[in-house]
Amino acid sequence: MAIVEFTDLFKVFGPDPAGALARFRAGADRDALREAGGHTVALADISLAIAPGEIFVVMGLSGSGKSTLVRLINRLIRPTSGQVRVAGADVGAMTDSELTALRRHRISMVFQHFGLMPHRTVLDNVAYGLAIQKQPRSAYEATARRWVETVGLSGFETAWPDELSGGMRQRVGLARALATDPDILLMDEPFSALDPLIRRDMQDQLLALQGDLTKTIVFITHDLDEALRLGDRIAILKDGALAQLGTPEEILLAPASDYVAAFLRDVNRGRVLTASSAMQRTPPQVGPGQSSAASIAPETPLETVLPLVAEQDVPVAVVDADGAVLGTVSRQDVIALLVPK
Amino acid sequence: MFPEELGWPLRLWIDEFVDWLVINYGDVFEAAADSVLFLLVGLEQGLRALPWWLVVLAVAGIAWHASRRVGLAVGLAAVMLLIGSLGLWDKAMQTLALMIVAIAVTVILGIPTGILAARSDRFRALLLPVLDLMQTMPSFVYLIPAVMLFGLGKVSAILATVIYAVPPLIRLTDLGIRQVDPEVLEASQSFGASPRQTLLGVQLPLALPSIMAGINQSIMMALAMVVIASMIGARGLGEEVLQGLQRQEPGTGFAGGLAIVALAILFDRISQAYGRRSQRHRTVEG
Numbered sequence: 100m101a102i103v104e105f106t107d108l109f110k111v112f113g114p115d116p117a118g119a120l121a122r123f124r125a126g127a128d129r130d131a132l133r134e135a136g137g138h139t140v141a142l143a144d145i146s147l148a149i150a151p152g153e154i155f156v157v158m159g160l161s162g163s164g165k166s167t168l169v170r171l172i173n174r175l176i177r178p179t180s181g182q183v184r185v186a187g188a189d190v191g192a193m194t195d196s197e198l199t200a201l202r203r204h205r206i207s208m209v210f211q212h213f214g215l216m217p218h219r220t221v222l223d224n225v226a227y228g229l230a231i232q233k234q235p236r237s238a239y240e241a242t243a244r245r246w247v248e249t250v251g252l253s254g255f256e257t258a259w260p261d262e263l264s265g266g267m268r269q270r271v272g273l274a275r276a277l278a279t280d281p282d283i284l285l286m287d288e289p290f291s292a293l294d295p296l297i298r299r300d301m302q303d304q305l306l307a308l309q310g311d312l313t314k315t316i317v318f319i320t321h322d323l324d325e326a327l328r329l330g331d332r333i334a335i336l337k338d339g340a341l342a343q344l345g346t347p348e349e350i351l352l353a354p355a356s357d358y359v360a361a362f363l364r365d366v367n368r369g370r371v372l373t374a375s376s377a378m379q380r381t382p383p384q385v386g387p388g389q390s391s392a393a394s395i396a397p398e399t400p401l402e403t404v405l406p407l408v409a410e411q412d413v414p415v416a417v418v419d420a421d422g423a424v425l426g427t428v429s430r431q432d433v434i435a436l437l438v439p440k
Numbered sequence: 441m442f443p444e445e446l447g448w449p450l451r452l453w454i455d456e457f458v459d460w461l462v463i464n465y466g467d468v469f470e471a472a473a474d475s476v477l478f479l480l481v482g483l484e485q486g487l488r489a490l491p492w493w494l495v496v497l498a499v500a501g502i503a504w505h506a507s508r509r510v511g512l513a514v515g516l517a518a519v520m521l522l523i524g525s526l527g528l529w530d531k532a533m534q535t536l537a538l539m540i541v542a543i544a545v546t547v548i549l550g551i552p553t554g555i556l557a558a559r560s561d562r563f564r565a566l567l568l569p570v571l572d573l574m575q576t577m578p579s580f581v582y583l584i585p586a587v588m589l590f591g592l593g594k595v596s597a598i599l600a601t602v603i604y605a606v607p608p609l610i611r612l613t614d615l616g617i618r619q620v621d622p623e624v625l626e627a628s629q630s631f632g633a634s635p636r637q638t639l640l641g642v643q644l645p646l647a648l649p650s651i652m653a654g655i656n657q658s659i660m661m662a663l664a665m666v667v668i669a670s671m672i673g674a675r676g677l678g679e680e681v682l683q684g685l686q687r688q689e690p691g692t693g694f695a696g697g698l699a700i701v702a703l704a705i706l707f708d709r710i711s712q713a714y715g716r717r718s719q720r721h722r723t724v725e726g
């Protein structure tokens with residue numbers, strides 16, 4: 100079952116959102132609405148479902164509606180039409196106290212420029228989500244300390260945010276988000292403001308944490324490599340509409356439009372595509388001698404497969420964890436996928 | 441000549457309005473006046489009863505607490521000694537008490553009004569022209585209703601001072617709150633903070649440097665009213681200046697003026713030092 104679900108969702112900004120939406124539905128053009136009445140159709144007819152425990156990446160050009168999409172999940176922004184459900188409950192229809200409970204216990208957010216409170220120390224920033232739940236300090240301080248330690252900032256508990264580097268600040272942001280033990284983590288371009296090397300560290304750290312925690316993560320980025328590294332599935336937005344949704348491999352193998360294809364132009368296909376996409380499902384005829392002695396797992400990326408098959412004249416067997424032969428991969432199969440026409 | 445038929449009876453309306461206030465709400469104003477007066481008289485008597493050296497030490501102590509600089513503490517103690525040496529100690533204590541109460545009332549009214557202005561664009565749109573009017577209207581004008589409501593004396597002086605001094609504090613409180621980084625606000629909300637928790641825990645602390653600047657400006661405006669306040673019966677240094685004018689004694693007037701400047705320096709340096717301290721760790725950029 101989906102943990103976050105968007106149904107027929109529209110979001111229009113401007114003085115008369117409902118009126119502008121009616122005109123948009125009647126066929127008015129997005130640019131015309133902007134010029135005529137200053138209305139922005141930030142999201143148009145979005146329906147999608149996010150599964151528990153997945154890293155769901157949202158991509159798109161600037162202004163395509165990414166930030167709007169995540170802010171609808173914890174109702175920092177309200178829908179103009181349609182619904183957002185979190186664990187089955189309609190977020191738009193929640194009472195104030197239900198919404199507060201949702202934000203305090205189920206959803207946390209990490210921000211592009213970290214959103215740290217400059218007048219609170221590292222420890223007090225991490226503890227913020229717990230402190231506003233009106234527990235006594237003694238009840239949450241240990242939790243906050245543990246999270247400071249988990250993100251690798253031991254010794255900086257009493258430092259101020261203005262004394263930290265960018266990467267350290269975002270570690271504080273991450274620890275603050277995790278300290279309330281939410282089910283869902285919303286991350287709006289969390290690593291965009293960081294240097295490439297530090298960004299990679301942070302991605303690794305997030306993946307390591309996710310290995311232990313299995314949160315549902317909605318992650319916004321406009322960096323394709325980041326999307327492909329982190330995303331279990333990727334949603335690509337264009338002008339507020341969903342251009343394509345799928346696993347990195349699905350999108351790469353079958354881009355839904357030229358827009359999506361243009362997005363993917365510079366991808367290292369060998370890293371994203373795997374043996375399972377390239378293989379020919381030809382067993383059980385494959386007997387000894389028809390394929391090489393070497394065998395590979397189906398999830399092996401093609402950049403690893405390529406040197407193997409380059410040396411072999413016979414196809415390499417693709418074998419799953421139980422030892423069953425799923426198919427074979429030949430040099431031609433790999434090249435066909437790496438160099439699309 | 442402008443045709444009389446085209447005129448509108450503004451002055452009549454205002455007269456009637458103030459009369460109506462006095463008749464219907466006189467009791468309320470009297471009660472408010474009594475409590476302010478009680479505070480002021482208590483403070484004034486207290487300050488005048490204290491030995492002079494204790495007041496000088498207290499000023500030095502506060503200056504040190506605000507700035508952690510011995511130099512400022514010594515300098516402001518010297519300023520107090522200067523006032524005493526002019527023979528104006530007693531009058532200066534009266535003015536000090538008046539200023540402290542006027543500033544307290546200014547802060548009590550100004551900060552909440554600034555908070556309201558920051559939260560509601562509509563309230564702000566109504567308020568801004570009123571503030572402009574309060575600041576540009578010659579201050580003599582609102583001495584008149586103040587005297588009608590509270591009679592001649594200290595309370596009217598405080599009211600007139602507060603009306604004159606409060607606009608910068610309201611403006612800078614509003615500005616300070618509106619300037620808080622929207623991402624930090626979103627962060628606070630995204631963790632389920634109530635509007636009250638966001639206000640007290642995030643907006644006010646981050647607006648504090650701006651609010652402190654507002655308090656500093658309000659204090660300077662309040663000191664500028666000292667002489668005018670003495671025209672409706674406030675005691676203190678303003679009286680000295682007024683006397684100098686009436687009796688044509690330039691020396692008396694100048695000494696009084698110098699003591700007012702000395703108090704202004706005192707308030708300015710101390711409030712600025714607190715303001716600077718409030719700026720630490722208020723932005724993430726180092």
Ligand SMILES: Nc1ncnc2c1ncn2[C@@H]1O[C@H](COP(=O)(O)OP(=O)(O)OP(=O)(O)O)[C@@H](O)[C@H]1O
Nearest residue numbers: 112113139141159160161162163164165166167168
């Ligand atoms: N509060 C608002 N009022 C008016 N228009 C808004 C508001 N918030 C967003 N918009 C508009 O809605 C559109 C989508 O904005 P959004 O912030 O979701 O884009 P984004 O994909 O996150 O872009 P970026 O990559 O620049 O962060 C933009 O055209 C933006 O100008």
Ligand SMILES: [Mg+2]
Nearest residue numbers: 165166167287
């Ligand atoms: Mg954005």
